[in-house]
Amino acid sequence: MTPSSPATGTAASPAEDRAPVVVGTPGSFARSVLDERHPALLERVRRATPYPPELRAALDGLLEEVTEGVIEPLDGTEPGAGPWLAWGGGHYGRPWSEVPFLWAESFFYRKLLAALRYFRPGPWQGVDPFAPMKAAELAGGGVDSEFAALDRLPGDPPERDRALLHAALWGNRADLGFRLSAGGTGPGERATGLVADDSARLWAVLEASAPGTVCLVADNAGPELLPDLVLADHLLATGRAAAVVLHLKAYPYYVSDAVTADVLACLARTAAASGRAAETGERLRRALADGRLELRAHPFSCAPFGYDRMPGDLAADFASATLTIMKGDLNYRRLVGDRHWPAETPFAEATAYFPGPVAALRTLKSDVVTGLEAPAVERLEASEPGWRTSGRHALVQVSA
């Protein structure tokens, strides 16, 4: 994969003065992820699978590096090490907290897979270290409740649209990374109302032209991916889309991000269900088999950059879509840029480079946000200091 330009994250950019790139400043949310979530994740991975001694030793080495060391490049013999050398330019040899947060997180996940020999031929090749956690989530009772809720969907079409859009939106709270910090209980009680709501615009964009292709850029597996798949089925069934292209991650990433195996696991879960869940699953299987639901796992999906650096073939994909729907917090960070934007910065301005109409469905789990009204920001700042990262708030934003 070759992003349109190599990025070190240190080059000056016009946005830099107004919106500095997020790094792990002491006391920041980003720093807590680097100092707390990443070590906790290494421990969780180690407990989840009985890795042999050499893999456990590699995990120990990574733990030492992220807690006490500086960023070391991938071993030169690691498959795919080349691009990371180019992308890492000025970052190697520096503390993890001093480089762009998005780069540091992405590289952490890549190093974790290197430690576990995910890309090397041999018995551990292709073994998803997060699979045990994803499987437990998918088997959980929460999924049964979601399936039961499908049987109680409102009959009124606009109400049904809203219910399915909101299921996909709030499904983004199902992020396993969230459980790894601050007591590990997951996001707090969800807030009523959205901090920004362009839902009407989203449906209007889909209805403004003949049914075309919708790109749905997935985020987490299991309890988030299921309502995303249900939304994809709804877009196809209601003629809002002639085809849906579901963009997945190219390899395990940010703990619970969805890869192809996770889509198949969701379909297997629906096959074991009854009622609407089973019917939806059956339609999705047919859509996959006849090409109306297509899976893509572009290498850029795990690159440590924003979408403003996406390569031409991916941009062409999004350009040809009636609408691209970006799910989740990380995709939002990559869409608008992982920067400390003033929250009132118009969403359309931050996404002006995007090659087609784009929507974000996201719960707020990081410092980055755009497109809010000033009074709403003042209210949130005054009443709820952790509103940007608590996962209690959500938004639907559209730029078309």
Ligand SMILES: O=P(O)(O)OC[C@@]1(O)O[C@H](CO)[C@@H](O)[C@@H]1O
């Ligand atoms: O993309 P998702 O699943 O909604 O969120 C991923 C996430 O939890 O990971 C980062 C911390 O690791 C946060 O910035 C972000 O909230």
